[in-house]
Amino acid sequence: MDQGMARGWRYGGCRLRLLPRRPxxxxxxxxxxxxxxxxxxxxxxxxxxxxxxxxxxxxxxxxxxxxxxxRRPVVDDDKRAAILARRQRGESIRTIAAGVKVSIGVVHKTLTAAQAEQQP
Missing domain, CATH: 1.20.5 (Single alpha-helices involved in coiled-coils or other helix-helix interfaces)
Known part of the structure; x- marks a missing residue:
């Protein structure tokens, strides 16, 4: 940095001062x-x-x-029961998601978790 440029340069409330020294x-x-x-x-x-x-x-x-x-979980016990019951009746994941007012991913995750709980 050129000394002439740096003479009055300030950074974060501190003034930069270059001291002369040998090259x-x-x-x-x-x-x-x-x-x-x-x-x-x-x-x-x-x-x-x-x-x-x-x-x-x-x-x-x-x-x-x-x-x-x-984050707090989107699916409480009532929504979980509704998702599982609707899937038992044969409804599609998209229909369940629209009816329970959650995303398709949440329905899929809930169904996968319920399947994992049933299997030893």
């Missing part, structure tokens, strides 16, 4: 760039580990308080 030899410049890249990679990995740890800690704290995340 680096080509080998030193390449080594320096590689070291900078490795440093940035290490910092990014460390930040990622912090985020993962904090997320897991937060989920565990919520679990201890009785708060479990995730």
């Amino acid at each position: 680096l030899a080509r080998e030193e410049a390449e080594l320096s760039a590689g070291a900078r890249v490795r440093t940035f990679v290490a910092l990014a990995e460390d930040r990622r580990r912090d985020i993962v740890r904090k997320t897991k800690d937060g989920l565990e704290a919520a679990r201890r308080r009785g708060r479990v995340g995730g």
Whole structure:
């Protein structure tokens, strides 16, 4: 970056100030760039580990308080019974989905789960 460009440059509330120094030899410049890249990679990995740890800690704290995340199931016991009864009568999955007001995938998943429960 040109020193003239960087004199008044601000980033995140911090002002960038370049200090004058001797020009680096080509080998030193390449080594320096590689070291900078490795440093940035290490910092990014460390930040990622912090985020993962904090997320897991937060989920565990919520679990201890009785708060479990995730979507609530679409099919309750009444809808499940209706889906299974309609399928017993021979209705198609599309007809069942339209009648119970759920998606075709939900009906298919419910039927597959019910089949798996019946088989040992």
